[in-house]
Structures are given as C-alpha cells and as structure tokens.
Amino acid sequence: MQDARKEIFGPLFESMLQGEMDNHLGYKSNSKEPKSTKNRRNGSNPKTLKTSMGEVKINTPRDRDGSFEPVVIPKRTKDVSEIEGKVLAMYARGMSQRDISATIEDIYGFKVSHEMISDITDAVLPEVEEWRNRPLKKCYPFIFVDCMYVSVRSEYEAKEEAVYTILGYDLEGHKEILGLWMDATESKNYWMQVFDEIKSRGVEDIFFISMDGVSGLESGAKAIFPGVVVQRCIVHLIRNSIRYVPSKDYKKFTADLKKVYGAVSLKAARTAFEKFCDNWNQYPGAVEVWKRNFVHVEQLFDYGSAVRKVMYTTNAIESVNSSFRKVTKKGSFPNHESVFKFLYLRAKELQKKWGKGHLNGWSLVLNQLLVNDNFKDRITKYIKY
Numbered sequence: 001m002q003d004a005r006k007e008i009f010g011p012l013f014e015s016m017l018q019g020e021m022d023n024h025l026g027y028k029s030n031s032k033e034p035k036s037t038k039n040r041r042n043g044s045n046p047k048t049l050k051t052s053m054g055e056v057k058i059n060t061p062r063d064r065d066g067s068f069e070p071v072v073i074p075k076r077t078k079d080v081s082e083i084e085g086k087v088l089a090m091y092a093r094g095m096s097q098r099d100i101s102a103t104i105e106d107i108y109g110f111k112v113s114h115e116m117i118s119d120i121t122d123a124v125l126p127e128v129e130e131w132r133n134r135p136l137k138k139c140y141p142f143i144f145v146d147c148m149y150v151s152v153r154s155e156y157e158a159k160e161e162a163v164y165t166i167l168g169y170d171l172e173g174h175k176e177i178l179g180l181w182m183d184a185t186e187s188k189n190y191w192m193q194v195f196d197e198i199k200s201r202g203v204e205d206i207f208f209i210s211m212d213g214v215s216g217l218e219s220g221a222k223a224i225f226p227g228v229v230v231q232r233c234i235v236h237l238i239r240n241s242i243r244y245v246p247s248k249d250y251k252k253f254t255a256d257l258k259k260v261y262g263a264v265s266l267k268a269a270r271t272a273f274e275k276f277c278d279n280w281n282q283y284p285g286a287v288e289v290w291k292r293n294f295v296h297v298e299q300l301f302d303y304g305s306a307v308r309k310v311m312y313t314t315n316a317i318e319s320v321n322s323s324f325r326k327v328t329k330k331g332s333f334p335n336h337e338s339v340f341k342f343l344y345l346r347a348k349e350l351q352k353k354w355g356k357g358h359l360n361g362w363s364l365v366l367n368q369l370l371v372n373d374n375f376k377d378r379i380t381k382y383i384k385y
C-alpha cells in the first residue's frame with residue numbers, strides 16, 4: 001500500500017511542477033502556438049522527495065535560462081510531507097472530486113482526473129481500518145452517543161443507513177472520537193455490539209453516557225458497563241415535548257422548563273416541576289414526556305453543577321455529526337468503505353482543531369467527581385498522584 005501511494009503522489013507532484021512551468025513560460029508543452037518568450041524547456045533533473053510514505057523519486061522540469069522557481073516544491077526543498085495532505089484535506093472538508101479537480105486546475109493549470117483523486121483518497125483505507133480498531137484508553141468519564149443517517153447506493157437504489165458515533169472525554173478532559181460504525185438502522189442490539197467492541201478495545205470504565213432515547217439502550221449499556229450512569233439528553237426531551245405545544249407558547253413553555261432542570265437544588269427542581277405541570281396541564285402530551293423522564297432530571301442533582309453542565313445534553317456529539325453532515329450531504333456513497341473514508345478524514349480534521357487542549361472548566365469537573373463516593377476510587381485507579 002505504501003508503494004501504491006508513492007506511485008500516486010509521484011506523478012501528482014510532477015504534474016504540479018509541469019503546470020507551474022507552463023505558467024512560467026506562458027505556453028504548454030507541445031503547444032503549436034507562437035511563443036511569447038525565447039526561454040524554453042530544458043529537460044529535467046531527478047530529485048528524491050521525503051514524504052510520509054518514504055522516499056519518492058520524481059523528475060523536476062528546468063528551463064534554459066534557469067529562471068524557473070517552482071512554488072509547490074521550491075528548489076533545494078525535499079520534504080513534501082505537508083503537500084501530499086492537501087488533496088486529502090480538501091476531501092475531508094467536503095469538497096467533491098469534481099471540486100478538487102477544478103481547484104487544482106485553477107491553482108496549477110492542469111487537470112487531475114477523478115480516478116486519480118479517488119486513488120489518492122483510497123490510499124487512506126488501511127489507515128481507516130487501523131484507526132477503527134485502535135486500542136482505547138481505559139477510562140472515559142463521559143461519552144456521548146448518537147446516530148446520523150447517510151445515503152448508500154445498493155445495486156439500483158439508494159438506502160439511508162445509520163452511522164453510529166461515540167465521542168469521549170478522557171480523564172485529562174481531552175475530546176476523542178472513539179469510533180464509527182454502520183448498520184441498516186439504529187437499534188439497542190447494535191448499540192450493545194458497539195459497547196462490547198469498545199470494551200474489547202481496552203475501555204474498562206465509563207462514568208456517564210449521554211444519549212437520546214433509544215428503547216432498551218440504558219439497560220444494554222449497563223449490562224456491559226455496570227457502573228455507568230445513563231443520562232437522557234434534556235435538549236432532546238425539550239424537542240420531544242414542544243411538538244405538543246403551539247408555537248405561540250414555545251418561549252414561555254421552555255422558560256418554565258429551564259426553571260426545572262436549571263434549578264439550584266433537587267428540592268427546588270421538584271417544586272418547579274409541580275408548578276410546571278399545573279401551568280401546562282392543557283397540553284397533557286407535553287407534560288407526560290417530562291413525567292415519564294423526570295428521573296433523568298432528578299439524577300442530575302446527584303452531582304455538582306460543573307458535572308451537570310457536561311452530562312445534561314448530547315450537544316457535543318451533535319456538533320460532531322453536524323460537521324460530518326457538511327461532508328456527507330452531497331449525495332449517495334457507493335459503499336460503506338467510502339463513508340468510513342470520508343468521515344475518518346473529517347474526524348482527523350476535527351481532532352486537529354481540538355488539539356491537545358482540555359475542556360473548559362475540566363479541573364472543576366474532576367474535583368466534583370473526586371468528592372463523589374461513586375467515582376473517587378474509580379478515578380484514583382487510573383490517575384496516580
């Protein structure tokens with residue numbers, strides 16, 4: 001595979017350099033049109049480039065008067081490990097193969113075929129598999145789970161299939177996408193397979209799972225990670241309840257709800273909830289959503305405010321999926337491999353964006369967990385003082 005990647009990028013670099021030479025001289029190679037300069041091409045020099053795949057040998061064009069100064073690979077430059085990622089970066093940011101081809105043509109003056117771009121991006125498939133099966137950390141205090149749907153072509157039709165995503169916060173407060181999985185639809189049984197897989201990849205303990213409601217998911221998660229607290233996303237519960245409320249009452253309804261889940265104590269939350277139920281009994285469907293799920297509001301107050309702020313919503317994973325959708329909305333994928341390729345490259349972009357910084361206020365979150373008897377020993381098992 002490394003040799004295959006070299007065979008892809010070597011001709012790509014040479015084509016870029018030839019495109020620059022065309023621009024420098026003002027005419028293309030083998031052009032029959034009158035030349036506006038006396039300067040001409042003068043063969044090429046062999047050059048060995050250092051790339052992330054190892055050494056790649058190319059031929060760099062030269063001109064007669066020695067005035068050609070290439071930009072893509074400047075003279076005396078041999079390390080091009082950053083350049084080779086440009087095509088992958090464009091792909092990861094949602095550009096189609098057609099857009100990438102057009103962009104390279106605009107910049108360098110030559111065309112790169114869709115087939116070549118596909119070859120370049122397909123070269124990361126072994127990396128995708130390695131990433132999807134990599135060992136994980138032993139403990140993630142918080143994970144956020146969610147599904148999104150993408151269109152995948154199957155024979156003569158396109159079907160919507162579920163992409164399962166898990167975002168984790170480790171004990172240092174760093175974000176990490178634990179993995180990507182695909183199935184025909186979202187289900188409790190497949191989520192259990194996903195949890196079982198991350199356990200086999202090294203995860204020993206999870207404190208909180210924040211999720212949207214999938215029937216049976218809570219019991220399934222606890223069967224694999226017995227000490228986990230499963231938290232229903234409050235934002236999703238709000239969305240589920242306002243479908244029973246006329247739009248003219250949205251603002252006041254959600255303001256009264258915030259007094260419940262945003263209360264300073266459990267006692268204040270219960271008092272606010274009783275008042276909420278009385279004030280909005282004309283919309284029994286909306287109130288019933290909260291009565292069925294009030295346990296998920298009550299359990300928030302078992303923890304400090306900083307912990308509550310992290311666990312009460314799945315916004316963190318929804319933000320990841322929103323970023324994924326920007327690069328999947330262009331149309332149907334030919335197969336699962338192409339979906340994983342696309343999302344893996346996007347995940348690398350997100351990881352680069354997050355860097356090594358930790359979540360804002362993470363030290364306070366960790367301290368609030370340490371004073372909780374349910375988590376103190378579990379944290380000190382993995383953090384040595």
